[in-house]
Structure formats: structure tokens, C-alpha cells
Amino acid sequence: MAIRNIVQIGDEVLRKRSSEVTDFGEKTHQLLEDMKQTLAKANGIGLAAPQIGVLRRIFIINLDGVLYECINPKIIKQSGKQIDTEGCLSVRGKYGTVERPKKVTITAQDRFGKHFIVNAQGLLARAFCHENDHLDGIIYVDKCTDLAEEN
Numbered sequence: 010m011a012i013r014n015i016v017q018i019g020d021e022v023l024r025k026r027s028s029e030v031t032d033f034g035e036k037t038h039q040l041l042e043d044m045k046q047t048l049a050k051a052n053g054i055g056l057a058a059p060q061i062g063v064l065r066r067i068f069i070i071n072l073d074g075v076l077y078e079c080i081n082p083k084i085i086k087q088s089g090k091q092i093d094t095e096g097c098l099s100v101r102g103k104y105g106t107v108e109r110p111k112k113v114t115i116t117a118q119d120r121f122g123k124h125f126i127v128n129a130q131g132l133l134a135r136a137f138c139h140e141n142d143h144l145d146g147i148i149y150v151d152k153c154t155d156l157a158e159e160n
């Protein structure tokens with residue numbers, strides 16, 4: 010297990026589309042463990058595989074003590090809107106305002122390939138949208154209206 014380096018904006022790996030995951034074995038489990046450690050060390054809410062240089066459709070979110078491991082995720086339903094500030098471990102020292110859906114329903118597979126559904130709202134919905142965007146090479150700064158420096 011290892012803490013990985015978090016790639017910063019400007020690196021082209023963050024702009025590529027990640028591939029579907031077909032391996033639900035040891036290699037993917039190891040990657041998830043590394044992501045978990047890296048996220049904990051960075052004190053973040055979410056981390057997508059491309060942020061550690063791996064172009065696979067995987068992200069994790071750790072919010073309110075619940076860890077979500079999402080493989081091949083898809084947002085299948087969304088409604089409403091919320092406007093709030095957002096940051097990203099790949100855009101150090103900045104934050105900005107982004108409009109997101111208020112509620113989303115996502116489907117994904119767990120580390121064993123089992124499909125599951127999550128209904129999310131508020132910050133969790135925002136986190137799902139943000140991380141899912143990373144898998145398509147989209148960074149929140151593309152959508153934000155007022156990027157600012159953190160104090």
C-alpha cells in the first residue's frame with residue numbers, strides 16, 4: 010500500500026477520458042487501497058483515479074464517515090440545482106462557485122463487480138458530480154464562475 014502523488018492541473022492526464030474497469034481482482038483492490046490512503050492523507054472528500062495518474066473509471070468519496078468506492082459509475086438521474094463553492098485536490102489553493110444538480114442517482118460497481126445504486130443530495134450529490142467529471146477529463150474550474158485563491 011502506498012500514498013500516491015496527486016497530479017496537479019496542467020498535467021494532461023487530468024484531461025483524458027478514463028477507460029471502463031474490467032478487472033475486479035487484486036490489482037483494482039490495491040489501487041482502491043492506495044486511493045483511500047492518499048485521500049486520507051490529503052484530507053479530502055473525494056479522489057478519482059486519474060488524479061493519481063491512472064486512467065480508469067474509479068473514484069472514491071469519504072463523507073460523514075461513509076466511504077463510497079465507485080467503479081464504472083454513471084449518473085442515471087438528476088434534478089434541481091445547487092450553487093456552492095468547490096475545491097479539488099488537483100487544483101491546490103483555489104476554490105470556486107459551481108452549479109450542480111441538487112439530487113443525483115448514481116449506479117456503480119463495487120470492488121467485486123457488484124452493481125449498486127446511491128441516491129444523493131446536497132454535498133454528496135456535488136461530490137459525485139465532481140468526481141464523475143474527472144473520469145471524462147473535466148475539472149471543476151471548467152464550470153466555475155469565480156475561481157479564487159484560498160486565504
Ligand code: CO
Pocket residue numbers: 096097098099139140143
Ligand atoms: Co477534483
